[in-house]
Structures are given as C-alpha cells and as structure tokens.
Amino acid sequence: GAVVSQHPSRVICKSGTSVKIECRSLDFQATTMFWYRQFPKQSLMLMATSNEGSKATYEQGVEKDKFLINHASLTLSTLTVTSAHPEDSSFYICSARDAPRGPQHFGDGTRLSIL
C-alpha cells in the first residue's frame, strides 16, 4: 500500500517552456504533499508543502511564481515550473502523507532537463 505515482519520469524541453509534474497518491488520501528538489550529489531540499484545498507554503528562497503548486484534491498535487530555464534542470521528487504525523511516501521523481 501507500503508493505515490509521479509523472512524467523524465522531461526534456526548450528554455521558456512551462512544465507540469503530477504527483498522485494511488491508494490513500494525501492530506499533505511535499515537493523536493535534488541537485546532483546533494541532498533533497524541501521546496514547498501543500495541503489539500489551501495555498502551498514555500520554503525560503523558492520563487512561488516560478514554481506553481496546486493541490486540488486529496489524491493529486501538481508542480508547474513556469518559463523554465537551464538552471531549473534538476530532479524533482514529491511525497505524500495521509495523517499529520504519518510517514511520507515518495514518488519516483521527475528528471527535468531544460535545453
């Protein structure tokens, strides 16, 4: 149980394109979803926390107009990288949990490459 599906797994696109990444909890209702960014050979950095039906809480230094997060239902959160540039290239991972202190279940990540 507790499967989180992230789609797409890999995206390659031109600079200036907007890219949407989906994160779905397949067999549970996710009250909270997290979005992380992982730089090469570095740790996962929390970008934002989203609760269903409310605005996402962004970490310091993360541009909310650049990284749009929507958590419209209990099973789906989306991250849209707007007007992506090469410096946005990274590995993005989402996680979801079904209770305030419950464990986080991770998606398989999305490799974003901006040319």
Add this chain to the structure above:
Amino acid sequence: GDSVTQMEGPVTLSEEAFLTINCTYTATGYPSLFWYVQYPGEGLQLLLKATKADDKGSNKGFEATYRKETTSFHLEKGSVQVSDSAVYFCALGGSQGNLIFGKGTKLSVKP
C-alpha cells in the same frame, strides 16, 4: 536550525563486507530519525526509522540505533550485497512534519 550531517561518499565495498554510514543530527527536542534509500533512477524508499532514544530500527539486514547522548543514528549492515548499491539518506522529522535530509552517501558494492 535542525540539520543532519552524514559521512560523504562514495563508499566502495566488496560483497559481504561490513557497512557503516555515520549520521549525526542537530535538533531541538527529540525528533524521529530515518534512513532512506534511493536506487538509481528511482525515488526514495523508507529503509528504517526510530522514534525515540535507544530505539533500534531494522530492515533488510540494515540497523540503526537512536543515540541521544551522541546525537547519532549510524546505519550498519553486517554483510552487504551488490543489490545494496544505492544512495542512502539520513533524515530527521522536522517540527512541521517535514523531513530534513543529509546530503546522502553513495554506496557501491563490488562482486
């Protein structure tokens, strides 16, 4: 603020060797501690966890003990296999329900 420090890799071992990956943390209070594993091209999977001092988490032959006195949560395995090759992340549970990760340690096990 809260933080996690883990030994830098990469770590290269022969099959059946003993593994230790050190992890220490800084936190207010007594957070839950976790080890996650990331296989090539995949997301993170929870390997084990401990929620209070002296707890030992274990899974798939891996163990880690929550040491309050040394603020450590070192990962150990007695005999590694090639299939254990992955990146291992130590993490602590933040006060907001988030996770704070270490930088990860890449393990390569050679046959």
